[in-house]
Amino acid sequence: MNRLDINKTYKLYIGGKFPRTESGRYYAVKNSKDNLVANMCLASRKDFRNAVVAARKAQSHWANSTALNKGQVLYRIAEMLEGRKEQFIAELIAQGESVKAAKNEVTTSIDRLVYYAGWSDKYQQFFSTVNPVSSMHFNFSNVEPVGVVSIIADETESLLGLISLIAPAIVGGNTVIVLASESKPLAAISLAEVLNSSDVPGGVVNILTGKKNELFSHMASHMDVNSVIYCGDDEKMIKSISELASSNIKRTVFYKKNDWYNEVNESPYLIEKTLELKTTWHPTGI
Amino acid sequence: MKKIENKDIFKATWKYAEAPESTDHINLQKQYDLYIDGKFTKPVKGKYFDTINPSNNKKIASVAEASSEDVDVAVKAARKAFKGWANLSGKDRGKYVFRIARLIQERAREFAVIESLDGGKPIRESRDIDIPLAVNHFFYYAGWADKLEYAFPNRKPKPLGVVGQIIPWNFPLLMAAWKLAPALATGNTIVLKPAESTPLTALKLAEIINDCGLPKGVVNIVTGAGQTGASIVNHPDINKIAFTGSTNVGRYIAKAIAGTDKKVTLELGGKGANIIFEDAAIDQAVEGIVNAIFFNQGHVCCAGSRLFVQESVAALVIRKLKARMKTLIVGNPLDKNTDIGAINSKKQLHAIQNYIKIGLSEGGEIYQPECNLPKEGNWCAPTLFLNVSQSHKIVQEEIFGPVLTVQTFRTISEVIEKANNTPYGLSAGVWTQNGAKIFHLTQKLEAGVVWANTFNKFDATSPFGGYKESGFGREGGLHGLKPYVKFE
Structure with missing residues (x-):
């Protein structure tokens, strides 16, 4: 018996909810045979701004949840993704990847989540110090999240590139607004469904689909965003992001021509990129 | 309870005799050239500017103004020196840096006096804080030179190349x-620009760098104003800019290097909150x-100015x-009794006076103790502003002078919100005898350095820098x- 498929509606993920874009706009994603794969939301500046509000609202609660808890939440994402492996593989294939590549990307992504889940209660000891000052003070430096991070995700590795940026940022206590791969956005929204069922509090990860050209300037210039991460090799866009980011001295991170399978991209140094260091002094003399 | 007249508590019945530090010991030339490629070099365009003693507005020396051509020569020298310096063993690099530390120590008194002459800060501070801390910094990092692989586990650190530094x-x-x-x-070579109003100790440091036999071109010191700084920032063969100064210039730099491969670190302005709880040791x-606001005339980016x-x-x-403010001695920076020295430049004095005017026009209640300010030179009495709120300009903007705004609060959450309600995030202070309150506050305050029951402490081993727009x-x-460093 031939059954008619139920097609999935892909929406945005903001503040733990799945709204359509407020703009009502869409763009079509097609496969190599020019068949429609899905209509994606074409997110607007207003959607981005809403996502920043959600991210800011969620940030201090997420940062203050225990390291152990954050690690378990990340591990839970990996578990949920493992259970829905086949769906993700199918989506990557639908967007043009080979079966082998799609399988590899999904399993590497899951393993990467587990990797960062394990760092959740360890990177602090790695990056923090007790400083032997030459006076009667106890002096230490510890890491804290930078805050709200906007991420313009990798275009080609649409799942692995995404997870390789989201995981270190949120394990560090940040909340993020991600613009998914423009040409391969399916996995990003399906990942949102995984996040939504993995005890990740709403607003910690917000995912938008849309045009880089429309959104990058807002992602770089918004005054309530603390850091902006860009993946890609568009030199003009990189320059523009740096210029706009200077308005509130945002921390900028650029990944040009990055191979997400390379082991250097699985490292606590990626967590450090969205951390601040705080030094505290107290007298010891009485 | 009988009311104690607090104004009398500190009032000493005696007067301090003058205790000026002698200037006999120091060695200053009438004119200073640029230090490029291991030589003192005349500027290409032959221009010089005066560096002024802010306590009497008399010229101390004339100093070369580096044009973009001079900066280019300095960058080329640094580039030429880079390979040799980077490939030198860490041990030997360290030994050179240790030599610098020792040579400054040997000449510490001379450096302290010149620092106070050129910049107006009290000799007590330059003698006990500026110079020893500078020495300790060289000592501390000298020891790192042959241990860098321990600083970055699982990574191989490499120097960046030629670094432009603007201070x-x-x-x-x-x-x-x-x-x-x-x-x-870490093996970089350097083009450093000191500030135009205080170039002398950097030029004296150039003498030391020369004396210690550092390979030529490794450190180049070019003097000048904003234009010289811009030439460094925009030079195409510089790999990194390190800047300490105002947030506005920091923004300019971040914009100017956009789209290049230059790395940057910025240590910018601040408007530090200093929070006194009722259970503090008052x-x-x-x-x-x-100490938080009047240290170094308030010319401190991490000053506790709110x-x-x-x-x-x-x-x-x-x-x-x-x-307490009535007892502060404002005057001759070279006098060992002086608490508050001269304002660094006329320009800065005008900026501070302008903020005081704004504070008054916005309805702030000013308090300044009576001071016998010297007739010549740039002076500002220690200043309080009461009756101000978050919306006042003097509460929001960095004044960079001995001007303190005073606000009150009732609850912990209220003061955290007020303290963090600023684009800056460099420093904060909290005073209470309650341990849990201290750690609650130090965690919640958005600042790179938090002092609890102390303020304005610095150390070579202690990381310093800002959150947010600091x-x-x-x-x-x-x-x-x-x-x-960069990682391979």
Whole structure:
């Protein structure tokens, strides 16, 4: 018996909810045979701004949840993704990847989540110090999240590139607004469904689909965003992001021509990129 | 209870005799050239500017103004020296940096006097804080030079190349040390520009660098104003810019290098909150308030320039603070009794006076103790502004002078919100005898450096730098190495 498929509606993920874009706009994603794969939301500046509000609202609660808890939440994402492996593989294939590549990307992504889940209660000891000052003070430096991070995700590795940026940022206590791969956005929204069922509090990860050209300037210039991460090799866009980011001295991170399978991209140094260091002094003399 | 007249508590019946530090010992030339490629070199365009003693507005020396051509020659020298310096063993690099530390120590008194002459800061501070801390910085990073692989586990750190460093006028030698020491230890070569109003100790440091036999071109010191700085920032063959100064210039730099491969660290402005709880040791807190805002005439990016006092003790703290301010000695920077020296330049004095005017016009209640300010030179009495709120300009903007705004608060959450309600995030202070309150506050305050029951303490081993619009990157400690390396 031939059954008619139920097609999935892909929406945005903001503040733990799945709204359509407020703009009502869409763009079509097609496969190599020019068949429609899905209509994606074409997110607007207003959607981005809403996502920043959600991210800011969620940030201090997420940062203050225990390291152990954050690690378990990340591990839970990996578990949920493992259970829905086949769906993700199918989506990557639908967007043009080979079966082998799609399988590899999904399993590497899951393993990467587990990797960062394990760092959740360890990177602090790695990056923090007790400083032997030459006076009667106890002096230490510890890491804290930078805050709200906007991420313009990798275009080609649409799942692995995404997870390789989201995981270190949120394990560090940040909340993020991600613009998914423009040409391969399916996995990003399906990942949102995984996040939504993995005890990740709403607003910690917000995912938008849309045009880089429309959104990058807002992602770089918004005054309530603390850091902006860009993946890609568009030199003009990189320059523009740096210029706009200077308005509130945002921390900028650029990944040009990055191979997400390379082991250097699985490292606590990626967590450090969205951390601040705080030094505290107290007298010891009485 | 009998009311104690606080104004009399500190009033000494005796007067301090003058105790000026002698200037006989120092060695200054009438004219200074640029230090490029191991030689003192005349500027291409032959231009010089005066560096002025801010306590009497008399010229001390004329100093070369580096044009973009001079900067280019300096960058070329640094580029030429880079390979040899980077490939030198860490041990030998370290030995050179140790030599610098020792040579400054040997000439510490001369450096302290020149720092106070050129910049106006009290000799007590330049002698006990600026110069020893600068020495310690060289000592600290010298020791890192042959141990870098321990600083970045699982990564191979490599130097960046030629580094352009632009430093401010508030701690001239100390800022030069903060910039040079980690850059040298990690194997970079340097073009450093001191501030135009305080170039002398950096030029004296050039003499030391020369004396210690550092390979030529490794450190180049070019003097000049904003235009010279811009030439460094925009030079195509510089790999990294390290800047300490105002947030506006920091923004300019971030914009100017956009689209290039230059790395950058910025240590920018601040508007530090200093929070006094009712359960603080009040007398110590009052000393802390004074140190937080009047240290170095308030020319301190991490100054505690916004005072928050819990309402229940506000009257007491303000009374004691006013009484303490009456005892502060404003005057000759070379006098060992001086607490507050000269304002660094006429330009800065006008900026401060302008903020005081704004504070008055916005309805702030001013308090300044009576001071016998010298007739010549740039002076500003220690100043309080009461009756101000978050919306006042003098509460929001960095004044960079001895001007403190005073606000009160009732609850912990209220003061955290007020303290963090600023685009800056460099420093904060909290005073209470309650341990849990201290850690609650130090966790919640958005600042790179938090002092609890102390203020304005610095150390070579202790990372320093800002959150938010106070910049990024850390100076001091292990973390201070990172801005000067890249990973293979």
